[in-house]
Amino acid sequence: MTVAKQSVQTPFEEKLCAIVGDAGIVAAEDEKASYEVDWLGKWKGRGSFIVRPDTTQALAQVMRLCNETRTPVVPQGGNTGMSGGATPDESGAQVILSTTRLRSIREVDPLNNTITVEAGVLLAHVQEQADRANRFFPLSLGSEGSCTIGGNLATNAGGIAVLRYGNMRELALGLEVVLPDGRIWNGLRGLRKDNTGYDLRDLFIGSEGTLGIITAAVLKLFPKPTARATAWVGCAELGKLVQLLARVRDTCGDRLVAFEMLTGQSLRLILDQIADVRDPLDQPHAFHALIEVADTRDDGLSALLEGCLERAVADGLIDDAAIASSLAHRQAFWKIREGISPAQVRAGKVVKHDIALPVSVIPRFVDAAESAIRSVMPQVHVINFGHLGDGNLHFNVLLPKDVSTGDAAAATVLLNRVVHDLVVENGGSISAEHGIGQLRRDELRHYKSAVEFDLMMTLKQSIDRNQIMNPGKLI
Ligand code: FAD
Ligand code: MLT
Ligand code: ZN
Structure with a gap:
């Protein structure tokens, strides 16, 4: 370990x-590097200091100091974000304020069905703590072993169970926030009902570190599902998968937790890269869905899903389906779904689009977008997958392997414009769950209406008067 010169x-x-004491400042050069670049290696910057307070009070004092000295601050949690929101710029003037030492579980209240945690607690740890209390915390992302609750709130994270439980906004009841001037707002209320004026909580959720630093949250817990049925489906048309989604919903109601889609091409990418993954079905299909239903009691859940899928095959809606027959079988299905994100990164330069549409419009949109892309760039491949049940597609475009950096940058601008x-x-x-960060900042300005943008600017200016919170991100 190389230590910075004194x-x-x-x-x-x-x-x-x-x-914060010496332990609260990251000084070792090799350690600093991991805070200054995002996990994709796409955004790099330099922090003046990397500060890791271990209490809300210390964090508030750091903010007061930064505000007095007009020092810009970049909040950072697990640094797994997709939009460059947690990376400083290259000026070397911004303080990186990491929440990773705010790691306490403050309270678990099984009767109120709530858990109160600090911002730096890992998502996987909250899931474990809920489980220990015989409860369930449903947010689930591929990055759950590394991302933090503060980051989940700041990006309003989505993931694979939004269909049933909602995204992070819907899972939070109360927040504690350190404001840019160092004041602490204690809004840690575990209430399902609270009509006492403007919803400040919802203002900070999804604000990507531009309004303040979330230091703790009261989160909702749910009864633990003990029965699950998971299916893998193959089908020729996306429109038919959308119809299947409506059918499974009609049949299973609230028990439908996940309805994830991946194209045959996305599946191929994984099969080509990971040796121990095999296609769950015998024949290749143009579209696949991973469907999961869950409940607190097993009253024939698997038979219900199986019956629904059998009828769908008989009616020509889908071509084939497999129901997981064991936990290992279920995990094998999910391994495929979770493998797509890293597989596309390994495949080469990808232009990502994290988009939301009304579910009913998706088949028409995909046809139009694919043909628009073909007409401007015939040599690229669309890697389309995502949370179809939520109307959220990761409609990504893989550029040719030998593309130069300059050509990739030009292609990115063109593809973004065509798709968006x-x-x-x-x-x-133009952003369903990954936020705006640096990635979509200029596009946000292009696509938001003047009124909406003006309201956002008004809020930003009145809360962050000295403009120190995460400059260059979101707004
Ligand atoms: P960071 O990356 O550290 O920060 C993200 C943003 O939040 C930045 O703008 C930062 O400034 C701000 N921020 C962080 N903490 C705070 C705080 N305490 N207060 C105020 N602002 C803060 N996302 C999804 O929504 N759905 C998915 O399915 C999904 N899958 C993923 C799969 C993989 C393999 C990976 C690597 C990422 C995935 N993500 C997904 C993206 C990412 O994990 C989420 O955006 C996550 O919520 C970010 O949390 P984090 O702690 O890493 O935040
Ligand atoms: C996913 O759903 O797997 C993620 O949001 C990751 C991605 O888009 O790469
Ligand atoms: Zn996703």
Whole structure:
């Protein structure tokens, strides 16, 4: 480990050390590097200091100091974000404020069905703690072993169970937030009903570190599902999968937890890369769905799903289906789904589009977008997968292997415009769950209406008067 050379401390540094101590500042150069680049290696910057307070009070003092000295602050949790929101710029003037030492579970209340946790607690740890209390915390992402609750709230994360439980916004009851000027807002209320004015909680959720730092949250817990049935389906047309979604919903109601889609091409990418993964069905199909239903008691859940899928095959809606016959079988299905994200990264340069559309519009949109892409760039491949049940597609485009950096940048601009114009024309959103960060900041300005953008600016300016919170991100 290389330790940074000792130099004379500036007054700012002295004050910072007095607040968080040596243990609260990351000094080793090799350790610093991991905070200054995002996990994709796409955004790199330089922090003036990387600060890790271990209490809300210390974090509030750091914010007060930064506000007084007009020092810009970049909040960071697990650094797994997809939009470059947690990476500083290259000026070397921004403080990276990491929440990773805010790791306490403050309270588990099984009767109120709530858990109160600090922002740096890993999502997987919250799931485990809920499980220990015989409860269930449903947010589930491929990054759950590394992402933090603060990051989940700041990005309003989605994942694979939104269909049944909602996204992070719907899973939070109360927040504790340190404001840009260092004041602490204690909104840690575990209430399902609270009509006392503007919803400040919802303002901070999804604000991507531009309004304040979330330091703790009261989250909803649910009864633990003990019965599950999981199916893998193959089908020739996306429109038929959308019809199947409606049918499974009619049949299984609230028990439908996940309805994930991947194209045959996305599946191929994984099969080509991972030796111990095999196609769950005997024949290749143009589209696949991974469907999961769950309940707190097993009253023939598997038979219910099986019956629904048998009828769908008989009616020509789908071509084939397999129901997981064991836990290992179920895990094998999910391994495929979770393998797509890393598989596309390994495959080469990918232009990502995390889009939301009304589910009913998706088949028409996909046809139009694929032909628009073909007409401007015939040599690329669409890697389309995602949370079809939520109307959220990861409509990504794989560029040719030998593409130069300059050509990739130009292709990215063109593809974004082609895809996002169509998304907006079809009543959709250019960011479903990954947020805006640096990735979509300029596009946000292009696609948001003047009124909406103006309201966002008004809020930003009135809460962050000195414009120190995560500059260059979101807005
Ligand atoms: P970071 O990346 O550290 O930060 C993200 C943003 O939040 C930044 O703008 C940062 O400034 C801000 N921030 C972080 N903590 C705080 C805080 N305490 N207060 C205020 N602002 C804060 N996302 C999904 O929604 N659905 C998925 O299915 C999904 N799958 C993924 C799969 C993989 C393999 C990976 C690597 C990522 C995936 N993600 C997914 C993206 C990512 O995991 C989420 O966006 C996650 O919520 C980010 O949490 P984090 O702690 O890593 O935040
Ligand atoms: C997913 O659903 O797997 C993620 O959001 C990751 C991705 O888009 O790569
Ligand atoms: Zn996703």
